[in-house]
Amino acid sequence: MKTKSPISGKYKYGFHKPEHYVFKSARGLDIEGVRNISLHKHEPAWMLERRVMAHMIFTKKALPTWGADLSTIKFDDIFYYIKPTDKKANRWEDLPPEIRDTYDRIGIPEAEKKFLAGVSAQYESEVVYKSIQNSLSKKGVIFLDMDSGLRQYPDLVRQYFGTVIPSGDNKFAALNTSVWSGGSFVYVPKGVHVDLPLQAYFRINAANMGQFERTLIIAEEGSYVHYVEGCTAPIYSTDSLHSAVVEIIVKKGARVRYTTIQNWSNNVYNLVTKRARVEEEGTMEWVDGNLGSKVTMKYPSVYLMGRKARGEVLSIAYAGPNQHQDAGGKAVHYAPETTSQIISKSISRGGGRTSYRGLVEVFPGAHYCKSKVVCDALILDDSSRSDTYPTMKINEHQTQIEHEATVSKIGDEQLFYLESRGISKPQAESMIVNGFIEPIVRELPLEYAVEMNRLIQLQMEGSVG
């Protein structure tokens, strides 16, 4: 690209939306606040009970002693529940020019970018959304926001809610359980194959970028669904803490793919618990891209509970200035002949830090299981840092477990070769980085893959231009 990027290295892709809300809880979290949330949503008594219990666990549990530095989170300074009003019809033209420019350069379609920017493109989207909803409901697929899910299918939610990630799992799972709001509820009946990826931002009937999202996906026997959350476009958030919980149940022979592209602005702590329970011959695939946020701690997990269950985690992390991406994956083998694969690619530049943290655990009796973990890291300059912390706990001898990790810089020969062909250094570097993450990017839906490549290019330009 010949033109100089209008975006400086410090650019955070952030923008403000004026706040409009009809209900906002007080700062900080006490038991009254938790009760109020439940009351406000007219929830069944059992959910209130869950929230209250989880709040007790949250106050008792300590922060994790490992991983990123979380000591600067001010739990008392956070609004835990905000009920938004109807979206105000701002005009696309009213957005700061650099934001419009970023969207243009990433190449987001007109209708989509208006929606992402929070301006009123709802008419166009609503048509798309309704026709998707119609074709889904014909097949018996439920795709709702979590609050509506709880209202319309209380029994189904009650049966599965918190079964994969109990409140006591960790401090942030407890926090989420006590104050959750928003997220998605997906139910795919037996044998149903959902052809189109379900995208969270089509769900426009509720606030879709919650602070404490709670997502529950149930894939019945032999079904298939691909769920996509987030987007490559930068999302500005005034909330400093995002703590989602995602629970997925993959029944016998079913397959679920869950794709996340996270690009929060650089003031956000993104502390997420994601876990899938996979039954016999089921397959779970996590595709996880982390580009934004100040601190991310996220380790999508697969619990392989039935024979021949399979789990895959593909993870990309990109850390720029003042960012720490502590990401990875977990595979826990409980049953025989289960297989898992974790592939992680990370890039750190401009003082950023990426860490791979992972676990492969094999329980006694899980004969003939196989697991392979591959972590590759690129460090682009001498102020950046990269760490790898894998753990393997193998309690069964009939297994085959492998782990490999490599940390390196961009090869001088590669750069030299490209430069000798008349390609500028920044362009050559972004080509190499895009090539490095290609094995994961090609698993993304096409439009995301294109956007991702452009975004990496944009970020690289800012750094070396």
Add this chain to the structure above:
Amino acid sequence: MKTITGRSIVVKKVAGGTVSESYAVGKNAQLILVYVVDGSTDTDVSPSVHLVGTGASATIISLISGSAHGKIRVHTLQHHVASGTTSDLLVKSVLRGHSEALYDGSIRVDASAQKTDAYQRNENLLLDEHTHATSSPALEILANDVRCTHGAVVKTLDENELWYLCSRGIDRDTGRDMIASGFLKSALTRITDEKDRTLVEQKISEF
């Protein structure tokens, strides 16, 4: 802390108890450190190697045979302080009976240690049903012009290899022992200098 200048080959046998030692490898110095661990009882081995002089290099090898209820802990540190330093670590264990191997080790590359080449590998061969292996390797890299690689493998005996030996008239138990000892001994090929390797092999055979 022992300071290494020039070339130094250290071969130690450890059977039970705790061995904790650290080495500082100076400018252009070379350290070859080999532990032969008889892990029939609880054994801890914790070497730390600090590469403090430019051009320093270290090869660290542990050969572990676990048996009975032995619990073998190996805790290693490859700490690159100076630039142009090389470290190569291989921890191999063969586990029998109810034995358990716990490996945790780090490669730490300081910002001052550009042009570091570091390698770390842990391999475990689990022969019996009640054996356990836990492996926690870690990389902490603060410099950018480096190459650091680590790997870990936990596996069981390859039935095809055993079948091959049996087809050549070797009974199963002998075949198992042959594969296990070959698995351990192959670690010594990490020592690239043939004379050094012969010397180490000789010392091991004297144990």
